Amino acid sequence: MDEAGKGKNMTNPNYGSTERLTVGQAVVRFIAAQYSVADGVKRRFIPAAMGIFGHGNVAGLGQALDQYNDILPFVQGRNEQGLTHAAIGFAKATNRTQTFAVTASIGPGALNMVTAAGLATVNHLPVLLLPGDSYTTRRQGPVLQQLEHPLGPDISVNDAFRPIAKFFDRITRPEQLLYSLPSAFRVLANPVETGAVVLALPQDIQSHAFDFPKAFFEDREWKIRRTIPEREDIGHVAKLIKDAKKPLIIAGGGVIYSGATAQLEAFANATGIPVSETFGGKGAIQNPGDWHLMGLGLEGSPETNKLVAEA
CATH class of the missing domain: 3.40.50.1220 (TPP-binding domain)
Incomplete structure (x- = not known):
């Protein structure tokens, strides 16, 4: 194989049969196909999503949640911290076999989830947080209540989740989901590691389309393992x-x-x-x-x- 051929295969991997979806659609489709298994009982890992829409999550993720409401119902809330606490309470009531996904807009909306995220991590309770994030193109300055750091244009309020999240990633390319979504659920399903899992979704990237492998959206089971003493x-x-x-x-x-x-x-x-x-x-x-x-x-x-x- 010549050098040109090598480069082409690296940039265009063989995913087999693919489906063109936006990042928002892919996130929702993947979440809806995840199941937990504990003591032989199979359950929807995340049976519903909750949140408040605003700039940063309404166009991409919001469109996907509306389109796929039949497989991932959405509950509109009034306070992001309260919704995250409700998701954590649900996780505790189901003995960590289920939880909810919670989304919020850029800035204060996302920041409202930080305290509850810390509670989830300290108590080893799974919760999936999907805050909107700043434009990756940076053609725009700060939008509305979006907050910025004068010394780091790549920093947003979502970076406040880093010290308290058990898994954090900022999705800046669609294909990152192929790694980050399974990694997020691996943490959610591990009683030793579980806690707040955060996938920050820049508002322009949510609408970017990509040819995802169809196998990525097949039903997947995550076993909640019990630690056995020696x-x-x-x-x-x-x-x-x-x-x-x-x-x-x-x-x-x-x-x-x-x-x-x-x-x-x-x-x-x-x-x-x-x-x-x-x-x-x-x-x-x-x-x-x-x-x-x-x-x-x-x-x-x-x-x-x-x-x-x-x-």
Whole structure:
């Protein structure tokens, strides 16, 4: 193969059968085809999108959400932070097997999602954020409430997501989606890594068309894997309990996410070891016995905190 042929293959890869879509259409189509699988149950990973339209997300992504409303319903909101909190709450209620996508316009709209994104990351709760972003062509100056940095024209308010996002990317070319969308869902589906995932979408790029491979939009399953402890670790914990004079169990959110409520209750009933719950572990015990304590910490009870201190 001559040098010209090599260059042509590099710039025009063989994707097989393709479909011409805008970036906005491709994002919506891909999201609608993602499923989570946990304990043998298959669910739509993101059953709906929410957001508020404005400059930066109405023309490209907004058009796609309207066009494909039958496969990805859209819920119009009134506050971007509230919508992101609702998505996080939904993720927690579904034990991290589902979440929502949330979109916002450039500037204050996108910035309103930052606090909720931090909450999602700190609590390992999946949420997909799709803020609009500045024109990549830069033929325009700052538009309306769009914010800029005097020393860096490539910086927008969306860069505030970088320190708190578990995955962040700014899509400046359509073909970037072939890498970034699967990478985003890999993070969303990993209980260890999951948190806020942010794909910043410049408003001009959202309307750019590209010949995407059709296989990219086929249904895809993401397994939510449960961490299995090693036998050596189990033996070590058993020895700690056996040797303890005043053992006490602190149940966290992992009990809920692992579906281990029944096992914890059975263990407590068999041993009589008292069980307390963290704030994230509230609800870990559904059938309490006389071994069940109240919560601990700042939102707990003084009696429980005293017992924990003496354990």
